[in-house]
Amino acid sequence: MDHIIFSGILFGVSFLVTFLTTPLLARMNKRLGLTGTDVHKMDKPRIPEMCGLAVAVSLILSATIAAIVLQVEARPIVAFVLCISIAAAIGIADDLGPLSPRLKPVLTAVAASPVVLLGTYSPYMAIPFLGTTRLTIIYPILVIAAIAVLANAINMMNPFNGAMSGTCSALSLAMIVYLMLLGRTTEMILPSALLGSLLAFHWYNKYPAKVFSGNAGDLSVGAAIGALTVMGRIEVPMLIAMIPHITNAFYLLSSVGGLRERREMPYRPTRLLEDGRIEATEDGKAPITLSRLILAEGALRENEIVNIMIAMTIASSLLGLLTLLFMRP
Amino acid sequence: MTLMPSRLASLIALIFFVWLSIVFGLFIVFRVIFEISLPWQSSLTPTIVAVLRVVLSAVVGVTWLLAWWKLANVYLWRKLKTHE
Numbered sequence: 001m002d003h004i005i006f007s008g009i010l011f012g013v014s015f016l017v018t019f020l021t022t023p024l025l026a027r028m029n030k031r032l033g034l035t036g037t038d039v040h041k042m043d044k045p046r047i048p049e050m051c052g053l054a055v056a057v058s059l060i061l062s063a064t065i066a067a068i069v070l071q072v073e074a075r076p077i078v079a080f081v082l083c084i085s086i087a088a089a090i091g092i093a094d095d096l097g098p099l100s101p102r103l104k105p106v107l108t109a110v111a112a113s114p115v116v117l118l119g120t121y122s123p124y125m126a127i128p129f130l131g132t133t134r135l136t137i138i139y140p141i142l143v144i145a146a147i148a149v150l151a152n153a154i155n156m157m158n159p160f161n162g163a164m165s166g167t168c169s170a171l172s173l174a175m176i177v178y179l180m181l182l183g184r185t186t187e188m189i190l191p192s193a194l195l196g197s198l199l200a201f202h203w204y205n206k207y208p209a210k211v212f213s214g215n216a217g218d219l220s221v222g223a224a225i226g227a228l229t230v231m232g233r234i235e236v237p238m239l240i241a242m243i244p245h246i247t248n249a250f251y252l253l254s255s256v257g258g259l260r261e262r263r264e265m266p267y268r269p270t271r272l273l274e275d276g277r278i279e280a281t282e283d284g285k286a287p288i289t290l291s292r293l294i295l296a297e298g299a300l301r302e303n304e305i306v307n308i309m310i311a312m313t314i315a316s317s318l319l320g321l322l323t324l325l326f327m328r329p
Numbered sequence: 330m331t332l333m334p335s336r337l338a339s340l341i342a343l344i345f346f347v348w349l350s351i352v353f354g355l356f357i358v359f360r361v362i363f364e365i366s367l368p369w370q371s372s373l374t375p376t377i378v379a380v381l382r383v384v385l386s387a388v389v390g391v392t393w394l395l396a397w398w399k400l401a402n403v404y405l406w407r408k409l410k411t412h413e
Contacts, residue, residue: 128352130359236355243347250394251401282409288401293343296408297336308337315341319348326352 003185006070007176007192010062015196017058022204025051026211034095036212040160040272040302047209050095052164052217055197056088059224062193072186079118080190080227086111087151087223091216105148111223112147116140121230128236128326143230150229150242151222153249158218159270159291162206162306165213167244167313168221169198174241174317175225178234178324187232194224207303236327241320244312248290255287270295277301339404346400350393358386 026048035046060081067077090107123139124132158164172195179188204211229238267286270278279299280292294308362385
């Protein structure tokens, strides 16, 4: 079957699976008491947590369908499924009882290991203006570090309703466009499933959120994006597309002086006003984050902040596209 | 959808700076630092060259990060002060 048509079919399948399973998961988690407080609302509602698992389930199902229908090589599919499953398991553990902030990145590096151990990468990395460079020794180490960094960066970029699902939908679309321009239609299949699943999840997670993705959802989506970037050999354009996520993580870690749990940060970067808007704090000890930079010009509503985050991700994805054009032979 | 064009433009300018620094940094690392060789040959030369490449690449990386950090700080405090 034509891979572009199959990508479209898998987009639809993963959209439907996530659209149908998210409310079921939300009901189940609410019954189990797995809820979190929506701190950016005046009435502080309790919202079902860990519903991002619906995205992980949908991706695993889509990857399995792709392997069966297309009879493609099993190794990349197995690596992808293992990567998401391990990341989701780490996220569940973190949601149920917070993991040490120093242990979490180490564990997410373990989630990246199937990509390296099953050899589903190419050490020939394309660099803008310079062509292809061979990084035989250092590349596997970079892959593990990069997937761990991306998964945690996406986890850190989810302070508001719909921030993760909206920005990651833009990243998945960028990935599909990059791969299409490079003519890598087989590699487009799983990003299409990811886009379908994220758009369906965004329906429930957008402002005002009916579900939270939780660490389980954030880490599995981050690991999926990292693994697909490596397998699709689009490392540099995706690094550029993820500038908002990477700089947000870097600003946060630099300003709090390393890996810290939210509870260990006494000063908050933003605060909720009585009219429901959010403003940046002026405390010199509060961490610098992307949301604080966005709010430095004045208070905004939560959905407006997320719209700006999505617009910034689209802008960086366009710069990634420009970078990709410099990389073309 | 409210996007506030001037606010968005400033934030996209920050992204543009980071993009330029990454592209320029990659050029420096792969075209300049990775091409470094020493004028003399000895048994230690390959090791010295490898260490030199790693150290210089790390210097470029740290310079990137410091520039991003400085820019974010200047942006945040200037905007907060203006808004005040």
